[in-house]
Amino acid sequence: MSDLPDESREPREIAELAELVRRETGSDLPAGRLGVLRDTAERRRRALGLADLEAYVAALAAGSLPGEWQRLATRLTIKESSFFRVPQQWERIRTKVLPELLHARAANRRLRCWSAACAAGEEPGTLALLLADAPALAGWDWSILATDLDVEALAEAGRGLYGERAIAGVPPPLRETWFRRRGSLWELDPRLRARIAYRPLNLARPPWLLPEEAFDLVLLRNVLIYFRPELQRLVVERVADRLAPEGWLFLGGSETLWRVQERLVAVDLGDCFAYRHEGAAPAAPRARGPARTARAANTAKARPADGPDRRPAAAPSPAPAALPVPGPHPPASAREQLAAAVRHLEADRLREAERETEAALALDPADPEAHVLAGLLCDLGGRADGAVAALRAALYLEPGLAQARLFLAGCLRRLGETAHAERQFREVVATLERGGGRRLPLLDGRLLPDLGETLRRARAALQSP
Ligand SMILES: C[S@@+](CC[C@H](N)C(=O)[O-])C[C@H]1O[C@@H](n2cnc3c(N)ncnc32)[C@H](O)[C@@H]1O
Structure with missing residues (x-):
């Protein structure tokens, strides 16, 4: 049910899988990414109907899962990029x-x-x-x-x-x-x-x-x-x-x-x-x-190379030929788009989920659940810093979101921010023990644990720091 990282030690199959990933893709996954590897492998195992992680890793190693490396690599590599980066x-x-x-x-x-x-x-x-x-x-x-x-x-x-x-x-x-x-x-x-x-x-x-x-x-x-x-x-x-x-x-x-x-x-x-x-x-x-x-x-302080530092007065670029512009997109509400994002994520279609989430946020930047989903996607993409920022935005908008806070605590712990993580785990326990805590309607019990499980996990995390 839940894809939240469990804070316990990783099983042996995950170490084996990390080694396979390194041989296949070159990527040397740091310890902080093994939780993502485990969650990803677990989702893929379920999607393929295999009995357990051991069976999944063995089949992957034997090359008997066609196209599976592609799918796994897609989910494990970090795609952070933008136009004119650096x-x-x-x-x-x-x-x-x-x-x-x-x-x-x-x-x-x-x-x-x-x-x-x-x-x-x-x-x-x-x-x-x-x-x-x-x-x-x-x-x-x-x-x-x-x-x-x-x-x-x-x-x-x-x-x-x-x-x-x-x-x-x-x-x-x-x-x-x-x-x-x-x-x-x-x-x-x-x-x-x-x-x-x-x-x-x-x-x-x-x-x-x-x-x-x-x-x-x-x-x-x-x-x-x-x-x-x-x-x-x-x-x-x-x-x-x-x-x-x-x-x-x-x-x-x-x-x-x-x-x-x-x-x-x-x-x-x-x-x-x-x-x-x-x-x-x-x-x-x-x-x-x-x-x-x-x-x-x-x-170092920027200084010009020996080429011209300013754009020379150049002839204007040729105007682009007219392009066909499709009609406007059918109107969709932010919540509809968010629901679509959740469906994509459940079906392991991360890119589509990202696109829908981004669109939902553009329509309604004050929806805390959209920020939580953005956080989940960042974490799955290996961008724990981005996940923390998104979850903090969600909690700024709605501090009673215990499920988001538990997730934030897990990210902080994996980033080595133990004291901050512990504070968040305590806050989760305190909120839920006094009967507070608002559910996230789209994510509850699907991509995030329900409130009962959230409380159990927060308590367990505090007992095994
Ligand atoms: C952080 S992005 C960098 C994108 C772009 N070069 C930039 O700097 O903005 C890293 C890219 O490396 C790719 N990558 C990782 N391992 C690779 C491999 N073994 N062969 C080719 N590409 C790989 C990932 O899929 C990802 O798209």
Whole structure:
């Protein structure tokens, strides 16, 4: 009935499953994520009608559950992303990397880019916006390969629909030109999506099926962090093999290749780093090794690289051709959308559940149950911080929600905030013992335990801290 994390020790099968996940996907799940792994495996076991977790893990290990790795990987990997995430990197790509590539590729006027862990397409979408907005690239043959382990995320990328939060970083002129409202979401212009090929690729499982042509720009952001050092080294080696001699590689804003490999060298772009082959056209002052890591670069005072810091007065981008705009969405109330989100979540359709929840929140941001559902989804997506924020929002709106408070306490405990967690568990017990506590009508007894079970769990958690 309940998907709340139990606070007890994980069974042996979960340790075995975590090891299988690491071998299959490269992701080394930290102890704090084992509860999510257990809940996910338990839901999948039920959906498949298997007797117990042991049977599920054994069948997975034996490869006798077709498509199951895909489903599991989708639920375990972290898809946090947004357009223009780490804006200084995009600014350097615009002002420094593209002008250099334009020069290097002037003869054949082709650019090949790769977003190697593209999530739901926010990153390749951002790159497409920059390339489409560069007047000097007009008439060029440019394209982006966008790959990810998660086929559901790729399908979502192909649909190109994003919530307000995902596109908050898009500069208004680009938003006006390249996004169209679709109900509560925004659609990235299909002409940009047509420049992006979305393909599944597991970085942890070579060989990689990639086009032969080397890449001029590779984005490998916020994925190496989930891998162990040996796998990081292997992945970077292979990426280096696919990077053109004049190519550029970007990692996540807080990632570095220091101590990972020596083949590519760090190029200091002032307020961020990129990596290039040794001997690539001298570009910016270079930093190598421990003297200045990418992490340090993030906190360093921003200073311009030697490219122009301001957008040159450019000819305006060509106006987009008129696009067919579908009629308005049928009106749905926030509660209806929330009920639909709950149904999706119960059927393990997380992305749809997220979409409906976001829509419900857009219609009624003061509904505490919508915030609780957002918290559940964040937690399932491995974003415990986001879950805590959403649950706090729910409790701010309605402090008597004991079920939400129990869930918050569990998240805090997993984040190591033991004292705060304990306070919340005590509050749950106090509320329910005095007969208080308002039920969450849509979630009660379905995705959250009922009030009796909530009290039992809170008491048990206080007895076994
Ligand atoms: C935090 S997101 C990063 C998205 C984007 N690169 C960014 O920085 O905004 C991590 C992505 O890595 C993907 N991923 C995890 N393990 C992977 C693997 N072994 N191969 C390919 N992609 C993987 C996940 O599915 C997820 O979409």
